[in-house]
Amino acid sequence: MARRVALTGIGAVTPLGNDAPTTWAALVGGQSGIGPLTTFDSSGFKVHIGGMVRDFDLARAVPEPRLRRYLSRAGGFAVAAVVEALADAGAPAGVYEPGERGISMAGSVGRPPLHELTEMLHLREESGGARLYRQAPSAVMIRAQNVPVAVMAQIGAFQGPTASINTACAASAHSIGEGYRWIQDGAAKLVVAGGSDALTTYLDVLGFSLLGALTEQFADQPERASRPFDRDRSGFVLGEGAIMVVLEDLEAALARGATIQAEVVGFGSSMNAYRITDSPPDGSGAVQAMAAALAESGLKPSGIDYIAAHGTSTPGNDSSETIAIKKVFGDDSARLAISSPKSMAGHLTAAAGALNVLAAAGAIREQTAPPTINLDNQDPKLDLDYVANRCRRLEVRAALVNAFAFGGTNACLVLSRFEG
């Protein structure tokens, strides 16, 4: 019999705030975290805005310089979010054996700085391939995807299972789902799970631009650029940040007197097998993942009250996601409150699913659905209730989290109010 899994802590560093309570307050307040790109000079590029983390102080979360030395921008966000999540859960080192504490992380490999990449290519070119550049060990470590895992493991005394998952924009729904599985299976008692990403680099902005995925509109009014489900949406806005949650064996969490913020009750993942960069217009892969998560939860469509939607603000996603929700929920789809945190934070890529988990857990805890902002003229073809522009008080018994990705993978989670 699978063990039950509680969500007992949340930590976040996002464009909306450098901790989870501030991020949640901005979400329900309908504030935008989108502004000018500040990570590099974008004047030669087609895109100039992003959801930027501001005034982040890594030294506050990680006082030890030798542990900060190898942390990238995204890695720093991740470790700070873990420190906060463990404090929120009241689960510092010492709660459970180190071997019962695991880490299930989503993120990306780091990008070489433009000057270093250019130097490598120049050296090789100039020497006809005879001279190749040796990257400094510290630079290699800063870009390694698992180094933040090692740092958080050291800080939080984790010696159990670890994983780094990178299924792009679905990655942190996958990582939270896998962490949930480890606890269900008894492979760990506590897992910090979530995602961290900072694809706000020259290379990623270029890459996404070349694919036509990023909006080039509203450059002068960045806060209006991310507009999921709106008639005038034209692509997504990149964001950066980290969201980590503490998952625990429910029985053990109750035994130690932890506050149960929500229960994780379902996980499903699927692949579209369609096109590498597009989701199928009929929403088929998304339908399969949502249905699998729902089936595992044992809830009927009528048992879900809120959906933290993937809602990227691209023409294709918002349409196929709406179609998929209707297929899964049938008549209940009209009743659902659905919103996209990306309208405020931008697309946190590998951390996007975890941001949706923060939104879903908040909706359950505060009985409030955050809004979709910039929904000024709802696309007439998209006719569900996207909680336009203002948050809403409502009864949230259970919530669905959606995360879909380039590469055609989908991951969905169901969270429910803990009823004992």
Added chain:
Amino acid sequence: MKRVAVTGIGIVSALGAGTEPTWSRLLRGDSAIGPITAFDASSFSSRVGAEIRDFPLADFGIKPRTARLMTRGDQFAFAAATLALREAGWDLEALGGDRAAVFTGGNKDVSNPDHLRDACLAARNPDGSVDITRFGAIATDSVYPLFYVEGLPGSSLFFISEAYGMTGPNAYFAGTAESGLSAIGTAFRALKRGEAEVALAGGFEEAITWWNFSKLDALGILSDLNELGAGASRSYDKGRNGSVLGDGAAFLALEELSFAQKRGAVVYAEVTGYGAAFDNRALLSPDPGGAEVAAALRAVLREAGMAADSVDYLASHGSGTLLGDVSETRGIRAAFGPAADNLVASAVKGGTGHLVAGAGALNAAVAALATKHGRVPPTLNLEQLDPDCELDWTPNTARELAIGNSIALARGIEGQASALALRAI
């Protein structure tokens, strides 16, 4: 809980583009390691590796149009997955694609940096600085528009799912040797709980590239015994001084045991357990006692319900680094206790090179093949056993061994350890 069987194995390595050539050459003690030819390695202290040359894309049904969206590593992954699938011979249409899972592990980096070469060089000022505005303008107009798709980390999932209509549970694990074994362990658990009926799972690596060497050469983990050629890879030997990398991929086809038996499939072995652990001091001061290796082995023995003295064979990691092989040996001894003296183990890296993200999956394949065929491939170049690595590593020559239970072990560079248990059917 369901039982899980291995019914297909796919390996591509520098020893051969297929499971049979790789396995028979491993047993013969052949090595694919030699001087690097893929690029001019003279700038690096390590200049040996096991390269896949002339990879036969068409043999695996990879069309040129699809190949353009893949890195070489993705191609190896797709080929190995295809071989495993062909061997399993599932009727996926009858089964339903949503009952078919895919889990992969890789160490993929940012696409191919050569796609950015022209834009970088054009934006470079004579003084060596780079004009990022010029770079942006040039790159926007001239860079291969799909370079970012090619660099998509988990796209191995896409290629496999799209080709075979497998649409079920999935994940891509990013890491080194543990990642491919995590993929297999995760697939095993998914089948065990009935989340899927069949799964393809494994790991892959495009190891011999100038970019990879530019990252790894200064880390001090690669062997620089270049003059020894194939002898540069010497797991557990006194003369070892680092890993030798190899290209390749290994995938397993897994399915519910009763389903396999019902359709009369050939079963290599049953998967009975998976365990993972982490050395959380690895970044600053790795545990010389291999505590995480011991913890992963204890976890796998526990899930498999196996006593240490019932394990006949261990496909070991044997990275060939000075500290790694010692701490691995100590970790194995800590978990096995006195049973370690009767354990037969071997590391195949002297033959294939270290497949990095493919290495753990390759060990799973080796353990399954050894269990099925009753033959253990040797650890090559083990001429003088390091006294700190005392164990029966099957030096230099393959041997026959009736295997009931076996374990595949993998270690990651940041302190990960994972292990998979198999049982003969």
